[in-house]
Amino acid sequence: MSRNGGGEPLVEIEGVSKRYGSIVALDGVSATVRERAVGLLGANGAGKSTLMRVMLGLLPADTGTVKVLGIDASKPAWEVRRLLGYMPEHSCLPLGMTARDLVVHMGELRGLPRRVAVLRASEVLFQVGLEEERSRLIRTFSVGMKQRTNLAQAIVHSPGLVILDEPTNGLDPAGREEMLQLVRRLSSELGIAVVMSSHVLEDVARTCDSVIVLREGKVAATRAIDHSAAAVRGDMRVRIVGDPDGFARAARDHGLTVQLDGEGEDGWLVVRGGDADGVLTGVRDAAVAAGVGLRELRPAGPTLEESLIGAIG
Amino acid sequence: MSSDARVTDVAYSRYDGPxxxxxxxxxxxxRWSSLRALGARRGWKxxxxxxxxxxxxxxxxxVVLGLRALFGPSVFKGGLxxxxxxxxxxxxxxxxxxIFSVVVTPELVCPDRRDRTLSLYFSTAISRGDYVAGKVLAALMPILLVTLAPPLILYAGNMLFAVHPLAYLERHWLDIFRIIGAGLLIGIYYALVGLAVSSLTARRAFAVGGYLxxxxxxxxxxxxxxxALDERYLRLLAFAAVPLQAARGLYPGYSDEGHISAGVWAATSVELMVVALAVLAIRYGRDTG
Structure with missing residues (x-):
């Protein structure tokens, strides 16, 4: 993936394979990560966590090479790991420590001087919304608070790249929403590049600039994710029950443009005219004004999900 | 309000320092592990x-130094x-x-395995070997508080209560090295053996029971x-006494009722420490997810 072009790649993966006995976890994976936020998408067992652990130098690849921030991940692993942040998938926090102590400790383990680690622990706990709970034992935290503590420990040392393994796992809708916003902020506001794994496309689409789809240990697809204004423009395809010409006139009265695509009741009307909310409101009002019924309403272009559905499997 | 007061923005900043x-x-x-094992930042219990x-x-x-301070040199007939x-x-x-080693060493490793914190540690700058080294150091530091610090305090007291402290130091300077050697030997032994046994389980209670x-x-x-068999070397199975006997051998006039030399006790200590290290290497040498 090289959508942004230029600059040193954050991660270069070349022909990486990894087997666990007879099980092939990674099979000749190659990818180059240049974007500030990249999602690793795939079903459970697709090889996402294994690839992340190889990137961290926690697992040696059977074949192939991985360079992270320009450093060979296999040797010396500790050299690259102190420049990386890692948020494991499963709960792995020491329950008997306070959030502040843990974050300070992890900062020191990643090379921060103690005084700096103490200062930065306050900063990152504030950033993840745990400044009030920093002195509480982690065992008293909710799942969402534990995940935010997990994220805080991953970024306390100002890493160039943070690797997030299923950060929304086990979170309720509100916690998931907060976590996705935090993850997006890492790359967009805090200047930390992100590699995030997930099996939920929406999570990746909302937080990342590109996606690498893994399937059965192989790269099945790579796509850029367009967050530009054009991408969020709300062009719609509409099928109606009733007079299409009447609907088109009413829609034009609401500032929309309508283009016919196909004939008869099975034909589609492509409606354009601003953002998604504006188009949807206009379509609703035009349908009421023209006295037609709406049979089907969908985005005009292929969605990211549609373009990846075959690759995800 | 102090004139030095400042309003600080708690914003995330990049760190580019050393x-x-x-x-x-x-x-x-x-340091963190040993402090926690001693109860720092935890409840009074x-x-x-x-x-x-x-x-x-x-x-x-x-007690000995206190008696000497209270009642003078005559309180001990043979001298302090x-x-x-x-x-x-x-x-x-x-x-x-x-008991101290039984209390401290399981606390150092069992919670990490129970809470699955190992994968978090290994994602930082420390390797598996570094982790073991850190935990051995973490066990050793508090254990030295009971194997090394007390005899050193006694030595300092003996020197201060001597008629001529400098003359005492001159005559007994070798004892400092014996005390340090004995304290380190006993401390390292209990640290390694305690950690090795504790590394076998994630449950602290099981570790304590297994160690005992x-x-x-x-x-x-x-x-x-x-x-029963009149075989003196079977006494070497007294694993709790092994480092103590070996340490006693550092002092002149060592005698063992079983007629086992201090060298044999020391060799047994080293063997058990090597076995303990091997156990730790096996337990932490493989991927623990």
Whole structure:
């Protein structure tokens, strides 16, 4: 993936394979990560966590090479790991420590001087919304608070790249929403590049600039994710029950443009005219004004999900 | 309000300053772990037992020195040094050392395995070997509070109460190295063996029970068999006593009722420490997810 072009790649993966006995976890994976936020998408067992652990130098690849921030991940692993942040998938926090102590400790383990680690622990706990709970034992935290503590420990040392393994796992809708916003902020506001794994496309689409789809240990697809204004423009395809010409006139009265695509009741009307909310409101009002019924309403272009559905499997 | 008061924006900032290396990370792991094992930043119940045991470790020396301070040199007929020989100190508080190591070492490793914190540690600058080194250091530092610090305090007291302190230091300077050597030998032994046994389980209670069983059961069996079969080397199965006997051998005039030389006790100590290291290498040498 090289959508942004230029600059040193954050991660270069070349022909990486990894087997666990007879099980092939990674099979000749190659990818180059240049974007500030990249999602690793795939079903459970697709090889996402294994690839992340190889990137961290926690697992040696059977074949192939991985360079992270320009450093060979296999040797010396500790050299690259102190420049990386890692948020494991499963709960792995020491329950008997306070959030502040843990974050300070992890900062020191990643090379921060103690005084700096103490200062930065306050900063990152504030950033993840745990400044009030920093002195509480982690065992008293909710799942969402534990995940935010997990994220805080991953970024306390100002890493160039943070690797997030299923950060929304086990979170309720509100916690998931907060976590996705935090993850997006890492790359967009805090200047930390992100590699995030997930099996939920929406999570990746909302937080990342590109996606690498893994399937059965192989790269099945790579796509850029367009967050530009054009991408969020709300062009719609509409099928109606009733007079299409009447609907088109009413829609034009609401500032929309309508283009016919196909004939008869099975034909589609492509409606354009601003953002998604504006188009949807206009379509609703035009349908009421023209006295037609709406049979089907969908985005005009292929969605990211549609373009990846075959690759995800 | 102080004129130095400032309004600070708690914003996330980049850090481009110097980063410490592996040894700083190992030291950080050791320091945090040992402080927590001693109950720091935990409730008073977690502090009670370690602090009580440390005080009990100092008690013989403090009592002897206190009596000397209260009643003068005549209170000990053979002199202050003979009242509590350095070579006997560890033996006198052996039960304290044993219980202290049983309390401290499981606390250092069992919670990490129980809470699955190992994968978090190994994602930082420390390797598996660094982790083991940090934990051994973390176990050693508090254990030295009962194996090394008390006889050193006794030595300092003996020197201060001597008629000529400098002359005492001149005559007994070798004892400092014997005390340090004995304290380190006993400390490293209990640290390694305690950590090795504790690394076998994530449950602290099982680790405590297993450690006590490891020290006590061979000791009893060895003692019974040695007596029944009249085979003195079976006494080497007294795993709890092995480092204490080896340490006593550092002092002149060593004698063992079983006629086992200090060298044999020392060799047995080293063998058990090597086995403990091997166990740790196996337990932490493979991927633990």
């Amino acid at each position: 980063r410490a290396g592996r040894f700083a990370a190992i030291w950080s792991l050791a 977690a502090k009670l037992i370690p602090i009580t045991l440390i005080l009990l470790g100092f008690a013989p020396g403090i 040094a003979d009242a509590l020989p350095y070579s006997d100190y560890a033996g006198i508080i052996s039960i304290v050392i044993l 069983a490891f020290l006590a059961i061979p000791t009893v069996i060895g003692g019974v068999l040695a007596h």
